[in-house]
Amino acid sequence: MISKKIPxxxxxxxxxxxxxxxxxxxxKTKVALVEKTKIKIALLGVGNCSSSxxxxxxxxxxxxxxxxxxxxxxxxxxxxxxxxxxxxxxxKNKVGKDLSEAIFESPNNSxxxxxxxxxxxxxxxxxxxxxxxxxLENKIDPVDDSCDVVELLKSSGAEILVNLLPxxxxxxxxxxxxxxxxxxxxxxxxxxxxxxxxxxxxxxxDDRSVPLVGDDIKSQVGATIVHRAxxxxxxxRGVKLDHTYQLNVGGNMDFxxxxxxxxxxxxxxxxxxSVASVxxxxxxxxxxxxxxxxxxxxEWLKDKKKAFMRLExxxxxxxxxxxxxxxxxxxxxxxxxxxxxxxxxMRFFTEKGDLQSLDLVSxxxxxxxxxxxxxxxxxxxxxxxxxxx
Ligand SMILES: NC(=O)c1ccc[n+]([C@@H]2O[C@H](COP(=O)([O-])OP(=O)(O)OC[C@H]3O[C@@H](n4cnc5c(N)ncnc54)[C@H](O)[C@@H]3O)[C@@H](O)[C@H]2O)c1
Numbered sequence: 358m359i360s361k362k363i364p365x366x367x368x369x370x371x372x373x374x375x376x377x378x379x380x381x382x383x384x385k386t387k388v389a390l391v392e393k394t395k396i397k398i399a400l401l402g403v404g405n406c407s408s409s410x411x412x413x414x415x416x417x418x419x420x421x422x423x424x425x426x427x428x429x430x431x432x433x434x435x436x437x438x439x440x441x442x443x444x445x446x447x448x449k450n451k452v453g454k455d456l457s458e459a460i461f462e463s464p465n466n467s468x469x470x471x472x473x474x475x476x477x478x479x480x481x482x483x484x485x486x487x488x489x490x491x492x493l494e495n496k497i498d499p500v501d502d503s504c505d506v507v508e509l510l511k512s513s514g515a516e517i518l519v520n521l522l523p524x525x526x527x528x529x530x531x532x533x534x535x536x537x538x539x540x541x542x543x544x545x546x547x548x549x550x551x552x553x554x555x556x557x558x559x560x561x562x563d564d565r566s567v568p569l570v571g572d573d574i575k576s577q578v579g580a581t582i583v584h585r586a587x588x589x590x591x592x593x594r595g596v597k598l599d600h601t602y603q604l605n606v607g608g609n610m611d612f613x614x615x616x617x618x619x620x621x622x623x624x625x626x627x628x629x630x631s632v633a634s635v636x637x638x639x640x641x642x643x644x645x646x647x648x649x650x651x652x653x654x655x656e657w658l659k660d661k662k663k664a665f666m667r668l669e670x671x672x673x674x675x676x677x678x679x680x681x682x683x684x685x686x687x688x689x690x691x692x693x694x695x696x697x698x699x700x701x702x703m704r705f706f707t708e709k710g711d712l713q714s715l716d717l718v719s720x721x722x723x724x725x726x727x728x729x730x731x732x733x734x735x736x737x738x739x740x741x742x743x744x745x746x
Contacts, residue, residue, distance in 0.1 A: 359672050377698040393433065394671040396704045399443035399515035399542070401533055401581050402488075402522045403480055405449050405467035405609050405660055406459035406547065407444070409693035412471040414439055428698055432743045434706030441476060443513035445506065445533075447499040454481045464496045467660040467689040477674040481509055482532055483636075484531040488522055490614045491652075494691060506533065510540035517568075517703055519696060524549060524611065525620025539566050543707060546571030547692065549627040553719050554694075554727050568707045570699050570715050573627040573724040574690050576691035580605055580664035581631050581724055582685055584649070585732070588636040594669040597676055598636045598704060603628070603649040604665045607688055610659035626649040629727035636730045662688040695722050705743060714742055 400407045423429040426436065443454050451459040459480045462463050486504035494563035495627040510518060518537045522529055530550040536575040537544040537562060542551065546569070552558045553571030584603050591598045604610065615621050631650045633641040664684040672678040702718040719726035721735040 386735075389430050392692045393438065395440040396434065396438055396516065396700055397442040397514050398512060398517045398519055398700055399438050399445065399510055400441055400456075401445050401483070401518055401520045403444050403446040403456065403465075404521060405465050406692045406696070407519075408449070408465050408467045408520045409470075409689040410521075410696055411441060411456055411460050411476070412469070412473055413690065413693045413697065414441065415470040415473050416566070419457075425694065426458045426697075427694060428701075431698060432708075434701040434704060438535075439697060441478055441702055441715055442514050443509055444478055444480045445490055445504075445509070445739075447483050447485045447497070449498045450501055451480050454480055456480060459605060462606075464493075466609055468687050484527070484529065484532055486532055488526045488529045490523060490525055490615050490617045490620050491657065492616050493523070493610060496610070496613075506536040507540045508535065510542045510543045511566070515540075515542055516543060516707075518702055519545045519547060519700070520571075521547050522550075522572040523620075524624050525614065525617065526550060531558075535561075535712070538562060538565050538659045541565070543568035543703050544571070545696070545703060545714035547574035547696060547699075549573040549623040549725060551725065553642035553723070554725050557739055559727060563712070566712060568703050568712055568715055570719050571723055572726070573624070574692050574695050575631070575685070575686070575722055575724050576697070579686060579688075579691050579693035580666065580684055581628055582732075583664075583682060584666050584668075585635055587666070587680055587682070587733070588632050591599075591668060591670050592636060592638050593616075594672075598642055598668060598729050600646045600669040601623045601649075602647070602665075602667050604652040605631070605650065605662060606653045606655050607651075607660070607662035607713060608656045608660065609660045609662075609688055610660075611688070612651055612654040616654050621650065623725075630729070635731065660688050662686050662691075698722060702739070711742075714739075717742075 447450055450462045456476045456478040481504045482500040485499040489497050508538045527550050534544055534552050546552045551572050553569050580603050636642050666682045669677050699722050706714045716728050717735055718736055720728055720730045721739055
């Protein structure tokens with residue numbers, strides 16, 4: 358097996374392929390070959406991010422390319438090894454439809470980059486709870502009854518539930534997180550409701566040895582990672598970061614929902630802490646000198662997101678040094694490109710019986726992990742762990 362160390366800043370693409378089988382220690386034969394099985398996932402919330410994820414799974418399964426991927430292979434798993442076996446939503450115009458149709462239903466408005474074949478997965482009704490914010494009430498007609506989520510997870514054979522509910526779905530996320538524990542299914546929390554970062558919830562998962570990664574997925578190249586890299590650059594080069602902002606606008610349901618400031622508190626905390634944790638050699642900066650978060654809904658932008666960032670600092674001799682950056686991305690594919698890595702890391706470490714290393718995965722892929730770290734260190738550690746013998 359060739360192990361390749363990737364220099365910092367380079368594309369992380371492994372230029373070798375694992376065989377279709379991998380080896381596991383066996384008491385008698387020392388080494389037994391075990392066939393790789395599909396990583397079966399369930400999607401919670403069939404919105405824009407799920408749409409991009411489902412399109413991407415078929416795109417990479419049917420096209421021999423690694424362009425656009427952070428990692429071609431993780432622990433032996435390629436994107437084509439991921440299979441959606443269940444999906445849950447509460448919107449009447451999505452429930453009861455094949456996932457391939459539901460992902461293109463209104464109010465979803467993410468870019469269609471691939472024609473998705475029928476999946477055979479019918480979207481099942483979930484429990485609405487606080488999933489519909491006041492700005493979405495006239496866009497979503499919720500179902501009355503929920504299916505038995507624990508039963509659905511068990512009968513579908515899902516091993517991971519990916520949470521893609523709207524920001525502010527606090528009760529709903531906790532309801533489904535408990536279903537995950539009860540069904541003994543791993544939970545990847547892509548939204549800023551604190552589960553992995555919350556000591557009580559983290560312990561609930563740990564006590565039952567249920568895999569957990571969270572909270573709030575980073576985008577592949579999104580505002581957070583760009584802002585973090587710039588804050589890290591200031592820190593590494595000795596420039597004191599005095600003030601910074603990151604103002605984001607977009608026209609998808611996520612941005613419409615986030616007009617409701619009450620639902621936003623954890624999103625601001627999550628995005629702010631991700632940048633502040635690397636600023637000024639880990640010392641951060643005063644809360645009155647940093648403003649980060651969603652700033653407005655501009656309908657015609659659809660799933661396009663614009664981020665405006667400014668960093669003001671003091672360099673050698675206390676002389677001012679400022680950076681201003683503008684980023685434009687399609688929001689949802691940007692998250693899907695990271696979720697596919699979280700899924701493969703979860704299978705890999707679960708299979709190894711090493712649930713502790715999932716904290717490193719959270720730190721690498723999530724904005725609000727329980728234990729943050731420096732991106733380059735985290736990637737090195739994960740690389741070593743996934744490329745051991
Ligand atoms: N780059 C990104 O797009 C990105 C990055 C980080 C985090 N996120 C987070 O991912 C989440 C999903 O984003 P999105 O753009 O897909 O949002 P979206 O609004 O398009 O989709 C949310 C879906 O959840 C469904 N839903 C609402 N309440 C529900 C419930 N109780 N049970 C089941 N389904 C329910 C809605 O009907 C909708 O289909 C958001 O919280 C967002 O902040 C996105």
